[in-house]
Structure formats: structure tokens, C-alpha cells
Amino acid sequence: MDLVVVLRKVSGLMDLVVVLWKGVDDAVHVSEEIDEVGNHCLSGEVADFLKEFDAKAPNPHPEQYFWSFNGPLVPFGDFWVPNDCSPYLSRLSAGHSDFTKGFKLSIxxxxxxxxxxxxxxxAMDESSLEDVTKTQILAWRSVIQDLMxxxxxxxxxxxxxxxxxxxxxxxxxxDEIKALQHQIALLQDSLAELTAYQDEMMSTGRMVLRSERSGSFLDSLPD
Structure with a gap:
């Protein structure tokens, strides 16, 4: 095989390795930058939400926005509430005594x-962390604030x-950490493959060069 052709092939493969390697390196940097930006965005979102959560905000929604009760009225302490509402209030008062005793208005x-x-x-009972939203939490908070x-x-x-x-x-x-760990695992696998490929190409290049050096250029010409 012509030495120039061999060297060109080795050089081309090495360039490919460098490009791929650089791509992985760039991907790592991009991932780090995304991670940093994501963390800043998420931490800022948490801070903004907690600030909004602590602020006073009157509830603008009717009862039906959260849940609808249709049963007949039954007594709950000194008050009258729908019978399908009473179990929720009873569960609440069971763990926190009589939360109605300080009520300031009329019965x-x-x-x-x-x-x-x-x-x-x-509404809270029918929700879970899988589907609850910040909007719901803030709406519930407003009702509680008004009642307090x-x-x-x-x-x-x-x-x-x-x-x-x-x-x-x-x-x-x-969830974001899990996604990042998956990305890192993929990058590590790619890096391991590229490292092995680089070692193989460098070894091949050294063998070809040793083979070509064993004879003169004229020796490789056809008779």
C-alpha cells in the first residue's frame, strides 16, 4: 500500500477521533452549562413561589371550583354542612381538636x-404529587388564609x-437529577468507546509506520 495513502487514512481517522472527542467534550460542557442554568432557574422558581405563597391573596373562587357537595345539611359542631362534606371536616378535626372554636362571625x-x-x-384528597400544580396549592392557600x-x-x-x-x-x-445521570452515563459510554477507538487507531498507525520504515520507498514499487 502506498505510504502516502496509508498516512492519509490514518490522519483522517485520527481527525475523526479528535472531532468526535471534541464533540463529547463540548457535550459535557453544554450539559454542565444547562445544569447550572437549570439549577439557577429552579432555585429562583422555588424562591419566587415561596414568596408568593407567604403573601396574602384573597380567594376569588366559588366552592364549586374546588369540589361540589350535594348532600342534605347535617350538624357539624355548632354549624350545618352538607353530609358529603362532613367526613372531610371530621377527619381534619380528629387530628387537630376543635379548629372552629375561635370563629368570629355568625353561626x-x-x-x-x-x-x-x-x-x-x-380536592386535596383527590390530588397527588404526580398531578398537583403550583396554581392549585396557591388557590388552596388563599382559602385557608381567608378562613383563618x-x-x-x-x-x-x-x-x-x-x-x-x-x-x-x-x-x-x-426527576432532573435522574435525567442528568442518564445523560452522563451515555456520555461516559461514548467517551469509553472513543478512547478505545483512539487507542486502536494510534496502535494501527504505529504498526503501519514501522512496516513502511523497514524498507526503502523503491522497494515498495512493483517490479
Missing amino acids: GLGGPMLSLLGSVLA DVGFDLGFMIERLRQTAQCLFGKRIA
Whole structure:
């Protein structure tokens, strides 16, 4: 084989290795930059959300926006609420005593407000971290804030919603970490293959050069 042709082939293959290697290196840098930007964006999003969560925001939604109760009225403490709402309120009061004792308004107004609370509890009960949104959490928070303003002792629910939001962002972070780990594994596999390919090409190039040096250029010419 002509020495010039051989050298050109080896050189071309080595150039390919360099290009591919550079591509992997660039991909790593791009991944790092995306990771850094993503982290900054996500941390900023968390900070903005918590700031909005702590702000006062009156609830603009009717009860049906969260959940609809259609049962007949039954007593709940001193108030009257739909019978299909009562189980949610009972579950809440079972763990937190009587959260209604500080209510500041009339008994007649308390029933509809408790029904609104029950609709939020029902919506929360039907939600999970897989499908809950920041908008839902903020809407629930607004209802709780309004009910606290009229004397219902629901501070523990605000803390629960805050924890839910933290879990929501925690899940997003875990999902992003998992995706990044997958990308890193792919890059590491590609890098290992390219390293092996580079070693093979360099070894082939050295063998070809030794073979060509064993004789003169004229020796390789046909008789």
C-alpha cells in the first residue's frame, strides 16, 4: 500500500477521533452549562413561589371550583354542612381538636365557610404529587388564609401546604437529577468507546509506520 495513502487514512481517522472527542467534550460542557442554568432557574422558581405563597391573596373562587357537595345539611359542631362534606371536616378535626372554636362571625355564615373548607379538603384528597400544580396549592392557600382571618384555627394547614410545595419541587429536582445521570452515563459510554477507538487507531498507525520504515520507498514499487 502506498505510504502516502496509508498516512492519509490514518490522519483522517485520527481527525475523526479528535472531532468526535471534541464533540463529547463540548457535550459535557453544554450539559454542565444547562445544569447550572437549570439549577439557577429552579432555585429562583422555588424562591419566587415561596414568596408568593407567604403573601396574602384573597380567594376569588366559588366552592364549586374546588369540589361540589350535594348532600342534605347535617350538624357539624355548632354549624350545618352538607353530609358529603362532613367526613372531610371530621377527619381534619380528629387530628387537630376543635379548629372552629375561635370563629368570629355568625353561626349562619360558618356553615358555608366550612363547606368551602371541605371542598378544598376533598380536592386535596383527590390530588397527588404526580398531578398537583403550583396554581392549585396557591388557590388552596388563599382559602385557608381567608378562613383563618375569620377565626378558624388552620395554621397547621398552611404548614402542610408549604410541605406539599416543597415535596413538589423536591420531586422535580429528583426527576432532573435522574435525567442528568442518564445523560452522563451515555456520555461516559461514548467517551469509553472513543478512547478505545483512539487507542486502536494510534496502535494501527504505529504498526503501519514501522512496516513502511523497514524498507526503502523503491522497494515498495512493483517490479
